[in-house]
Amino acid sequence: MTALTITGATLPDGTRRDLHVDGGVFVEDATAGATRIDADGLQALPGLVDLHTHLREPGFEASETVLTGTRAAAAGGFTAVFAMANTFPVQDTAGVVEQVASLGAQHGYATVRPIGAVTIGLAGERLAEIGAMARSRAAVRVFSDDGKCVSDALLMRRALEYVATFGGVIAQHAQEPRLTEGAQMNEGELSSELGLAGWPGVAEEAIIARDVLLAEQLGARLHVCHVSTAGSVEVLRWAKGRGIDVTAEVTPHHLLLTEQLAASYDARYKVNPPLRAQEDVEAVRAALADGTIDIVATDHAPHPIESKEATWAEASFGMVGLESALSVVQAAMVDTGLLGWADVARVLSAAPAAIGRLDGYAAPFAVGSPAHLALADPAARRIFATADLHGRSVNSPYLGSELPGRIVATVHDGVPTVLDGELRPAEEVVHGQAA
């Protein structure tokens, strides 16, 4: 395994020092002959952890594979991703989750932790074999029917109770299905003007309210995916104030973009939950800043071109987000003064790792800790382009927009996956991990 010496990096707490890596962990002193990375002027962050990624494999390899998705992750500074369950076959058995995890391990660009389905086939009817997935080699700890809401109150109650047995958490896609039938964009003045069926905030807020009450009643742990409205923030703030064991995520796009983009009918901006109003953007930013929302997760959702080159109603929901996530967080939260880099390290690494029960992220940069890190250049500015995308799909809402910051290097388990802003070749990464 390569030894690395990273000189002059600024750590999240603002201190500046050299970092030494050997044998996949941080070490005290430089190893002779170590590869040198000049990090002067760069911000060192712990390896980023995405609790919400769609890798699409098995089943939808035209959109993304574990390899292409983890390359996209590495390019964005991520060293671990939690892969959502809506594959085909669905990640609802030990066999499928083990396959996905092993594909990740085989390629080595990032740790892949599969998320298990809550219900068989995401159908919302019967619990999937949560125990088998938890005890499998994939050691699943996060369960979600993401893409669909566990809308049946009784099933949600059972799921919350049952996953506790295995130290797991339910990550809820909060969307009341009847209130959002055919929904296309945020419900409001603009949706009415555009003649697109509205997705009202109450459909998210009502499910979160129900679920936090269930979690309180049962003493269970709940995670809320992609919080998008000011009303949801209020419910979460109330729940946390009562001591309910709930965590929540916000996506980069909900921190930066608003529903106004739908006025073009350009389906790149079609996403679920939809882009909301400016006041919602401000509310989720404030919530991330004050801890009401715990983490940022990308909801990286690759789709082939033909799924987006269509009328708005016929196009697929979703945006890719791994490669742009840190830049968007910098634009929305850091450059606005709402978060410092230590907070970024928390919301994009330590906190998502803790929610997902992922080891190795609790004491970043400490001697003996696994060497997962990202080096970012916050001073860079770039017009985001398809060349910045490394997954299989290009459905990014940021193409053509200027974004701050860029990833200069990513190190996963002591092995560089990105150097000088370029992905390292697959053979080198595989070889490095095997060494």
Add this chain to the structure above:
Amino acid sequence: MRHLLSVRDLTRDDAVGILDIAEDMAAVATRAVPKLPTLRGRTVANLFFEDSTRTRLSFESAAKRLSADVITFTAKGSSVSKGEGLKDTAQTIAAMGVDAVVMRHHASGAARTLADGGWIDASVVNAGDGTHEHPTQALLDAYTMRATLHGGAARGRDLDGLRVTIVGDVLHSRVARSNAWLLATLGASVHLVAPGTLLPPGVSGWPVTTGTDLDAAIDDRPDAIMMLRIQSERMHDAFFPNEREYAREWGLTDDRFARLPADTMVMHPGPMNRGLEISSAAADSARSVVLDQVTNGVSIRMAVLYLVLSGSGGVA
């Protein structure tokens, strides 16, 4: 005018200009040979992804009166029913050499997507996109109102001060949307009346007033009242209890019709559900301009095709 996608793109002068050209086009219909050579050699494709016999026939006759060649594509039994998407259908039709595409589509924004997609060079005329807009319907409605009010002296005038009440399923109506903005652009004041379930969320941002009480709206003595079609599927989705209650509360019944001022225009974009949103007496009365709307539709569509295909015109 390169495309006609939305009435929101029209200024007052643009809209008045279209209405004036439509006046000229209407005069053609009275000739012994009601045809102009203007668009000879040009091809107009009617792309109807959603059934609409009236609008399709209206555009067809408009194009033919301007001597354009017309090809018509309807989704039923076509490649679309085999899963072909908008892009491929449009490119296929365009490859046959068309100068303008008149499109009806079930998806809101489809006309904009086609115009912005870079897939074809032809001009795009929106003949109704989902629940978004139906610009030529609003133009023909405005034309009808103007002609009814001012007769032969209509040219150059807008609808300043006209009070129009639109009643019914505003939520799902592209006709209501296009009318709300176009009539406002032309100086009319628009009042929308519907059960709360059929008024769009956020309608407060539209240039209109709204209410739920049709009797109060009738007592307000509007200059024109437009009844919107109630689609049968709304009945099954809890927007209102049943047809009887709808007709009682929001239908233009004989009784309400009798209370309207003698010169109030009665309008309907068709096809009508007699006995539901409009009574037969109202539909067939002398105050009904429903058939004028159909006639004027051809003139308006001639004007629009002329403007998008002649490159330069009275309208920028």
